[in-house]
Amino acid sequence: MPGANRLTLDATLGERHDLRYTPAGIPAVECTLRHASLQAEAGGERSVECELFAVAYGDVATALSRVSPGSALRVRGFLARRYRTGITVALHINEFAMNEGN
Amino acid sequence: MGIARVALPVAAHAEFDYWAPSGLGIAVGSVVRVQLARRALVGVVVALSDTSEVETARLQPVTEVVAELPPLPDDLLAVARFIAGYYQEPLGQVLAQMLPPLENAPVSQRRAEALAGPLALTAAGMRELPPRLRRSPRLAELFDRWRAAAGGVLTELELQALPPRLRTTLRAWLQAGWLEPAAAAPDPAADGPELNADQQRAAAAIIAAGGRFAPFLLQGVTGSGKTAVYLAAAAAVIAGGAQALVLVPEINLTPQFERRVLAALPGRRVVTLHSGLAAGARRRRWLAAATGVADVVLGTRLAGFAPLPRLGLIVVDEEHDPSYKQQDVVRYHGRDVAIWRARLRAVPVVLGTATPALETLRHVQDGRYVRLNLPQRAVADARLPTLALAPDRGEAVYDGMGARLLAAIEARLARGEQSLVFINRRGYSPSLLCASCGWQAGCPRCSARLVVHRDAFELRCHHCGHRERLARACPQCGNVDLLPMGHGTQRLERALAERFPSARIARVDRDSTRREGAFAAIREQVHAGDIDIMVGTQMLAKGHDFPRLTLVGVLGADNALYSADFRATERLGALLFQVAGRAGRAGLPGEVIVQTSFPEHPLFRALLHHDYDDLAAALMDERRVAGLPPFSRLALLTAEAPQRETVDGFLAAAQQAGLLLRRDLRLAVEVFSPVAAALARRAGQERGQVLVRSDERAALQRFLAAWREAIAALPGRRVRWALDVDPMGFA
Numbered sequence: 001m002p003g004a005n006r007l008t009l010d011a012t013l014g015e016r017h018d019l020r021y022t023p024a025g026i027p028a029v030e031c032t033l034r035h036a037s038l039q040a041e042a043g044g045e046r047s048v049e050c051e052l053f054a055v056a057y058g059d060v061a062t063a064l065s066r067v068s069p070g071s072a073l074r075v076r077g078f079l080a081r082r083y084r085t086g087i088t089v090a091l092h093i094n095e096f097a098m099n100e101g102n
Numbered sequence: 103m104g105i106a107r108v109a110l111p112v113a114a115h116a117e118f119d120y121w122a123p124s125g126l127g128i129a130v131g132s133v134v135r136v137q138l139a140r141r142a143l144v145g146v147v148v149a150l151s152d153t154s155e156v157e158t159a160r161l162q163p164v165t166e167v168v169a170e171l172p173p174l175p176d177d178l179l180a181v182a183r184f185i186a187g188y189y190q191e192p193l194g195q196v197l198a199q200m201l202p203p204l205e206n207a208p209v210s211q212r213r214a215e216a217l218a219g220p221l222a223l224t225a226a227g228m229r230e231l232p233p234r235l236r237r238s239p240r241l242a243e244l245f246d247r248w249r250a251a252a253g254g255v256l257t258e259l260e261l262q263a264l265p266p267r268l269r270t271t272l273r274a275w276l277q278a279g280w281l282e283p284a285a286a287a288p289d290p291a292a293d294g295p296e297l298n299a300d301q302q303r304a305a306a307a308i309i310a311a312g313g314r315f316a317p318f319l320l321q322g323v324t325g326s327g328k329t330a331v332y333l334a335a336a337a338a339v340i341a342g343g344a345q346a347l348v349l350v351p352e353i354n355l356t357p358q359f360e361r362r363v364l365a366a367l368p369g370r371r372v373v374t375l376h377s378g379l380a381a382g383a384r385r386r387r388w389l390a391a392a393t394g395v396a397d398v399v400l401g402t403r404l405a406g407f408a409p410l411p412r413l414g415l416i417v418v419d420e421e422h423d424p425s426y427k428q429q430d431v432v433r434y435h436g437r438d439v440a441i442w443r444a445r446l447r448a449v450p451v452v453l454g455t456a457t458p459a460l461e462t463l464r465h466v467q468d469g470r471y472v473r474l475n476l477p478q479r480a481v482a483d484a485r486l487p488t489l490a491l492a493p494d495r496g497e498a499v500y501d502g503m504g505a506r507l508l509a510a511i512e513a514r515l516a517r518g519e520q521s522l523v524f525i526n527r528r529g530y531s532p533s534l535l536c537a538s539c540g541w542q543a544g545c546p547r548c549s550a551r552l553v554v555h556r557d558a559f560e561l562r563c564h565h566c567g568h569r570e571r572l573a574r575a576c577p578q579c580g581n582v583d584l585l586p587m588g589h590g591t592q593r594l595e596r597a598l599a600e601r602f603p604s605a606r607i608a609r610v611d612r613d614s615t616r617r618e619g620a621f622a623a624i625r626e627q628v629h630a631g632d633i634d635i636m637v638g639t640q641m642l643a644k645g646h647d648f649p650r651l652t653l654v655g656v657l658g659a660d661n662a663l664y665s666a667d668f669r670a671t672e673r674l675g676a677l678l679f680q681v682a683g684r685a686g687r688a689g690l691p692g693e694v695i696v697q698t699s700f701p702e703h704p705l706f707r708a709l710l711h712h713d714y715d716d717l718a719a720a721l722m723d724e725r726r727v728a729g730l731p732p733f734s735r736l737a738l739l740t741a742e743a744p745q746r747e748t749v750d751g752f753l754a755a756a757q758q759a760g761l762l763l764r765r766d767l768r769l770a771v772e773v774f775s776p777v778a779a780a781l782a783r784r785a786g787q788e789r790g791q792v793l794v795r796s797d798e799r800a801a802l803q804r805f806l807a808a809w810r811e812a813i814a815a816l817p818g819r820r821v822r823w824a825l826d827v828d829p830m831g832f833a
Contacts, residue, residue, distance in 0.1 A: 023559075024572045028582075057582050080538070
């Protein structure tokens with residue numbers, strides 16, 4: 001079905017802004033996520049690293065605002081354009097869980 | 103048979119003939135009740151005649167003469183005719199503006215009868231009140247204030263600022279004889295030192311012109327003591343047995359002015375007249391003016407219509423202020439009408455301001471008005487504030503406020519002085535944007551954006567009053583992260599509170615002062631030193647002295663520079679010079695910081711040198727080149743209707759009619775093509791306009807009279823239209 005846009009990512013929480021509120025009073029938080037893993041590609045295995053801009057709203061934002069930077073997380077969400085003009089994307093976090101250990 | 107020609111408050115440009123039964127004692131100027139098509143109306147007799155074009159059998163009698171009001175004097179009838187002719191308004195409607203509300207007129211239910219002030223405590227009150235006030239701290243506090251007030255007198259505006267319940271109590275005190283009307287409040291402290299040499303020269307010139315028409319421009323920076331000059335001239339005029347008329351733009355904003363008038367003219371009867379008065383009070387004061395009981399009539403533009411049998415001097419304070427122009431019902435300019443009246447009555451008229459209107463300056467240049475300068479601040483140790491321009495954008499800007507301004511505020515907080523942050527925009531932010539899809543919150547009934555009012559969780563239209571709940575998410579794409587764009591007073595208030603958590607901040611705008619007495623309460627707090635930072639709109643610019651205010655920051659000044667309105671820069675200039683004048687008036691040096699992206703603009707260069715004449719000269723050149731007032735005369739035909747085609751069709755027909763008239767009458771008048779108004783749709787009405795320009799006033803007047811009739815004859819009944827002569831802008 002066209003419309004699939006789900007991303008699951010294990011990442012550590014990078015820089016995180018303070019919790020803010022939209023004019024209608026919805027909590028919002030912005031952060032960066034740092035990802036590192038081994039992935040299969042062209043018949044071999046390789047290491048991957050990336051950083052991703054992410055946002056969360058509502059209860060997820062409130063919960064995320066209590067997580068300290070450096071924590072390991074498994075986040076699920078969808079991708080959307082970060083600015084109206086441009087091609088950078090942001091991960092909109094729908095849910096997240098703390099990853100125990102490594 | 104006696105015929106009375108009566109002007110009635112109807113849209114038609116016509117007077118109506120009635121039979122004047124001889125027993126009623128009808129005279130020219132009499133205010134009468136008549137029937138018009140089974141409606142009972144109040145009108146004014148403008149002529150008496152023996153004959154009428156109406157058949158005698160069809161003539162109706164005048165019902166009665168309104169007993170409460172004397173006939174309007176000749177000069178007011180002449181002023182009314184001037185307004186009707188010059189501004190193309192029906193004579194009956196003009197005259198209706200001149201009358202006070204009558205006995206059986208509908209009285210606003212909300213407004214309690216105003217206490218006629220000023221009031222003083224009597225000896226009985228001093229003696230008998232204290233034991234009765236032990237249980238009521240509020241009344242005890244009021245009593246103490248009374249005893250502490252200069253001359254033991256509270257002025258009318260101070261009384262009006264009290265909560266309604268307290269005023270009810272005061273009426274009871276008045277009846278019990280604990281209070282009495284005071285003729286005036288002798289208050290030597292308020293009057294300051296003697297007139298300085300400039301002030302004396304100015305006052306002497308005005309006094310010497312007594313008994314003839316002599317227009318003066320009294321130009322002086324804020325704090326230069328213009329009021330003392332008016333009052334010296336008024337005192338001399340009154341001592342000679344005449345009355346003085348003093349007009350101010352907005353009386354409720356200038357209670358200090360009333361106090362000073364009372365203080366400077368002890369024993370004289372001063373009445374205030376403005377639209378905020380209850381019907382009865384307004385009528386009584388109008389009568390006090392008309393019967394010659396009042397020595398001074400102080401009020402807004404409507405006070406200019408009070409009958410004044412002994413008129414000897416007219417003063418128009420802040421003559422440049424746009425609120426002298428009435429924008430609805432009858433469109434007239436209160437200052438210009440006052441000048442006309444001074445001419446009719448052969449009395450001097452003084453136009454006072456720090457920032458003269460360009461029209462006024464042109465009259466000075468042409469030698470028609472005499473300029474009197476007050477170049478220095480009247481209080482010896484009061485110096486002009488230092489001025490600085492600061493960037494309006496960039497990294498160092500914290501919620502609209504730059505590093506320089508924030509540091510200056512911080513320094514004031516440390517010294518216990520007060521700061522004012524001025525931005526001419528109320529609300530939280532002037533628009534709400536979806537960064538994801540580009541949607542902006544717009545008014546469904548106007549071509550305008552909705553303003554975020556965050557404290558009420560609302561979006562509001564500042565043009566039509568439309569309100570809606572702040573959207574949870576973008577209605578177009580669902581994004582919840584909607585961004586408030588730009589700054590209003592609420593946003594600055596919040597940002598300042600975050601930045602300076604211990605500062606006491608007061609916001610002054612139309613939203614925060616809606617409640618009766620709210621503004622007066624804030625003003626008292628500021629005077630008492632209970633406020634550190636004020637954030638406010640132009641309400642704060644006008645005529646308030648805050649002795650501990652030493653810093654004024656101006657934000658959003660550039661907005662006016664982008665305006666399509668040809669008067670926008672002049673208005674901004676007047677406002678900035680006035681706001682700048684708020685800083686440092688009583689011995690403490692003041693500082694003004696204006697944030698702008700255009701530091702090279704002539705407006706700001708003039709401001710830096712405290713030289714309004716510099717700015718005026720630059721603006722004059724612009725106007726001369728563009729052929730705009732005061733180098734030409736303008737009139738604007740405005741029209742509105744629910745459908746765009748209706749408005750455009752009507753205006754096109756009006757333009758055609760105008761072009762034909764111009765040709766037939768051979769008049770040097772330009773008739774421009776119809777254009778949509780700057781706010782093309784308001785409250786569901788599509789709006790448009792046709793501009794007319796001429797270099798010759800007489801030609802424009804002849805043209806307008808004929809054009810108005812031609813427009814009235816056009817088909818298209820569903821269009822509401824009006825002619826605005828000398829429009830304040832292209833709104």
